[in-house]
Amino acid sequence: EADIYQTPRYLVIGTGKKITLECSQTMGHDKMYWYQQDPGMELHLIHYSYGVNSTEKGDLSSESTVSRIRTEHFPLTLESARPSHTSQYLCASSVLTGSTEAFFGQGTRLTVV
C-alpha cells in the first residue's frame, strides 16, 4: 500500500545532540515537504524538495537541514538540538504539478530537554 512514513513518532533528547528525523514515501512523488507545527498552532513550511538533489528553504527559517539523495527519502537533521526545537515535525509529499494535494505522515513529536 502506498504511504508516507515518519520515524520516530516520539523523540526525547538532550540539548546538543545531533538528530535525524526520517521520512519515506512509497507513492513515487517528486515533491516532498517538512512542516513544523507547535501545539494547537498552524503549520509552517520549513523545507521542500522538487526531486533528487533539490532542496529549498520554506517560509519559516529553521536551523535544520535536509537532503534528497533518493526520490522516496527526505530526512531532516538538527546538528545540535536545543529546547527551542521542541515541536511536531510533519513530512508530506505530492506530485510535481497539478492539484498539489499533499499526503502527510503521522508526524514526529520532538522534545529537547
Added chain:
Amino acid sequence: AQSVTQLDSQVPVFEEAPVELRCNYSSSVSVYLFWYVQYPNQGLQLLLKYLSGSTLVKGINGFEAEFNKSQTSFHLRKPSVHISDTAEYFCAVSDRGSARQLTFGSGTQLTVLP
C-alpha cells in the same frame, strides 16, 4: 503571495447539531482549495478539495464545502456532527498551474459536546 484566514480558532458544538467552519483566502491567481483534518497526535488527512467545476464539493465523513469566488471563501459544513468529529481542521490553498506548496490557515479546533 497567498494567504489563508480561518476566522474561528475554536468551535464548540453539540452532537447532532450542524456546523460551519469558515475559511477565507487571498491570492493574485486562481487557486486550488483544500480542507484537512488532524486528530490528536496524528498527521493531516485530506477531507475534500476543490480543483474546478462544481463549487459544492463533497468529502469524506459527511463533510462538504462551497467555493465562493466573489467572496474568496471556502467554508466547511456538516449537517449533523458526531463526537468522533472532534479534531483540528485546516484550510489550505495552492496556486494553479505552478509547483508551489500548500499554504495553511491557523486551524479551527472543533469540539463536539455530548
